[in-house]
Amino acid sequence: MSSREPRSVVSVAPGVVFVEGPVSNWVVLAEEDGVALIDAGYPADTSLVLDTVRYAGHDLADLRRIYVTHGHVDHVGGIPGILERLPRVEVLAHADELDNVRGPARQQVTPAEIGGRLAxxxxxxWLGRAVRSDALRPVAVPSARAFTGRDFEGRAITPFPAVGHTDGSTAYLLPAADAIVTGDAVVSHHDTKPRSWSPRPRMITPFFTHDQAAAVESAQALPMPEILLPGHGPAVHRVGREWVPVGA
Structure with missing residues (x-):
C-alpha cells in the first residue's frame, strides 16, 4: 500500500476513473480487452497508481497498456516500477515523443533552468513536492513504442495531437465519456498558480513548455467536450458557461 495520497479520485463515466495525484494526474480506463492507464505519475507514485487501478475495481493482471500524453517525469516516472511488476504491459506514445518517454534525457525544465523563479x-x-516525488531520479522506459492507428481500432479512445509542450505531446479523446485527457497541453490548475484561481481550462506555467507558441496554437485546436481530464488540477466539466470540478 502506498504512503502517498491522491488529492481526489473521481469516476467521471462508466469505466473512466480520474486520479488527481499528489502532484500530477493519471486516468484508469476500462477497455475491451482489459485495463489501460493514461500516464502514471512520478517515480514515487508507482504504488499509488497501482492502488488506484485496484480501487477502480480491476485486477492488476488485467493491466494491458499505458498511453502516454508526454514524456515528462511527472507523467512517466511511475512506469518503470509498474513494468518491474507487470513486464508485459505495453507503453504507447506518439512517435515524436519516444525520445522523451524512453529517456533519460528529455525536453523538461531543470531546477537550474528555473533559476530566479525559485524566489x-x-x-x-511546487519544486519541494516534485523533489519529494523523486523528480530527480533518472527515468528510462526503453520498451516504449510508437502507437499506430491499429492500436486504437475498436477502442473507445482516440489520440489527438497537442504539440508544443513537448514535440509529441498527445491528448486522448474518450468520446463515450464526452471527455478529453489533455496531459499538460491544457490544465485546470497547477501548484505554481495562485490557490485562489478557480479550476478551469488554462495553459500551464510557460517555463514548463518547450515551444509556447506551438502549445498555444495546438491547445486552441483541441476539441473541448464536456469534461476535461488534465495533467494537473482537478477534473472539470461545463455547467452552463462555467467550469466546475467534477463531483463538486
Whole structure:
C-alpha cells in the first residue's frame, strides 16, 4: 500500500476513473480487452497508481497498456516500477515523443533552468513536492513504442495531437465519456498558480513548455467536450458557461 495520497479520485463515466495525484494526474480506463492507464505519475507514485487501478475495481493482471500524453517525469516516472511488476504491459506514445518517454534525457525544465523563479514561494513549494516525488531520479522506459492507428481500432479512445509542450505531446479523446485527457497541453490548475484561481481550462506555467507558441496554437485546436481530464488540477466539466470540478 502506498504512503502517498491522491488529492481526489473521481469516476467521471462508466469505466473512466480520474486520479488527481499528489502532484500530477493519471486516468484508469476500462477497455475491451482489459485495463489501460493514461500516464502514471512520478517515480514515487508507482504504488499509488497501482492502488488506484485496484480501487477502480480491476485486477492488476488485467493491466494491458499505458498511453502516454508526454514524456515528462511527472507523467512517466511511475512506469518503470509498474513494468518491474507487470513486464508485459505495453507503453504507447506518439512517435515524436519516444525520445522523451524512453529517456533519460528529455525536453523538461531543470531546477537550474528555473533559476530566479525559485524566489516565488509557489514555485519553491511546487519544486519541494516534485523533489519529494523523486523528480530527480533518472527515468528510462526503453520498451516504449510508437502507437499506430491499429492500436486504437475498436477502442473507445482516440489520440489527438497537442504539440508544443513537448514535440509529441498527445491528448486522448474518450468520446463515450464526452471527455478529453489533455496531459499538460491544457490544465485546470497547477501548484505554481495562485490557490485562489478557480479550476478551469488554462495553459500551464510557460517555463514548463518547450515551444509556447506551438502549445498555444495546438491547445486552441483541441476539441473541448464536456469534461476535461488534465495533467494537473482537478477534473472539470461545463455547467452552463462555467467550469466546475467534477463531483463538486
Amino acid at each position: 516565488s514561494p509557489r514555485v519553491l513549494r
